Amino acid sequence: MSTIVFIDTRGGKLPKAAQEAVSYASKLAGGPVTALTFGGAEGLEALGANGAGKVIVARSISAVDGQQLTRFVTDVATKENATNIIFVHDGTGKAVAPRVAAKLKAGHVAGAIALPDGNRVKRNVFSGKAQAFVEVSSPIKVISIMANSIPIENGGGSASVEEYSGDLGAPRIAVKEVRKAGEGIPLPEAELVVSAGRGMKGPEHWGPVEELAKELGAATACSRPVADMDWRPHHEHVGQTGVAIRPNLYIAIGISGAIQHLAGVNQSKVICVINKDPEAPFFKAADYGIVGDAFEVLPKLIEAAKKLNAER
Helix, strand or coil: CEEEEECCCCCCCCCHHHHHHHHHHHHHHCCCEEEEEECCCCCHHHHHHHCEEEEEEECCCCCCCHHHHHHHHHHHHHHHCEEEEEEECCHHHHHHHHHHHHHHCCEEEEEECCCCECCEEEEEECCCCEEEEEECCCCCEEEEECCCCCCCCCCCCCCEEEECCCCCCCCCCCCCCCCCCCCCCCHHHCCEEEEECHHHCCHHHCHHHHHHHHHHCCEEEECHHHHHCCCCCHHHEECCCCECCCCCEEEEECCCCCHHHHHHHCCCCEEEEEECCCCCCHHHHCCEEEECCHHHHHHHHHHHHHHHHHHC
16 A cells, blocks of 8 residues: 655646645655656656655656546556555646546545545635535545645655656647746745735836735736736736635735635635725735725835845
C-alpha cells in the first residue's frame, strides 16, 4: 500500500500548489511518497524537500490530455498498489482525478482543505460558504486539494527521478499555440492579492494599485467588469466566472462585492475592503473595511508599506 501524488509542473518551475500537494501526500502517508508529473519539467529532485522519495515523469505527454494522463496515473497506481491518490484541485486535476477514480472504482473527494480524519475528509461546499465532511469507505481514495490549504513542508533530501516508459496510446489533443499570462505571481499561488474594480474609473488610474501590490509583494487582480472593458488582462479576473483564489490577504479596492465576485474570493483568510459606499455589500464579507475614496486611501497605504519595508 502506498500514496502517490499527481502534479502539473509545466512552466519551468515547481508551482507552489505542487509543493503543497506533495507535502499533503507525505503527511497523509507518514513518509516519502511517489510523485507523478509529465512534460519537460526540470529540477524535480527538489520535491524531495517536500516529501517525495521518487518522481516518475511521462516525458511523452506535453499537453493536458485527459485520457493519456488517466492511463499514466492508473498504471502507476496499480503498480505501486496505491491506496491514496492525491491531486491539486486545479484545471488539470479536475480533468484527470474523476477519471482515475472511475477507472479504479475509488471514492473521490474534490476540493479538500484538510488532512483526512479517519475516513472523513473536510471540503468546501457552496462556493466556500460552508464546509462538509465526506466519508470515503472505498479501499482506494482519490483526493484533490485546494490551493493554499496545506503548509509546505521544507525538509532535506532529494527525490530520485525516473522516466515512465509505458504505452499511453496516441494523444487526442494537439497544442497549436501557447499564450502565457505574463510575469508576476500566478493568482492561484499568490498569498497576497491587491484587486480593484470600476471604482478606479479607468485603466489610466491603475498605477497606485500596481504600486501597492509591488510594495506588498502581492499579485494584482480585478473584477469581471474591469476585464470585460479591457482595463486589465482577463487572466487577472477573479470571481465565480474567473479565477478562484485563496490568499492569506485579499485587498479589494473600489469593488462593490457582487455575489459572483465573492464566490471566487470568499475563501481568502483575511479580506480588506476599500470603498467610498458604506452600503457596499463587500463590507458584510470583510474582516477589515475602510470607508473612503480609493484615490485618497491608496497613497496613504503605499506610504505606510514603503515605511514598513524601509524598517525591515
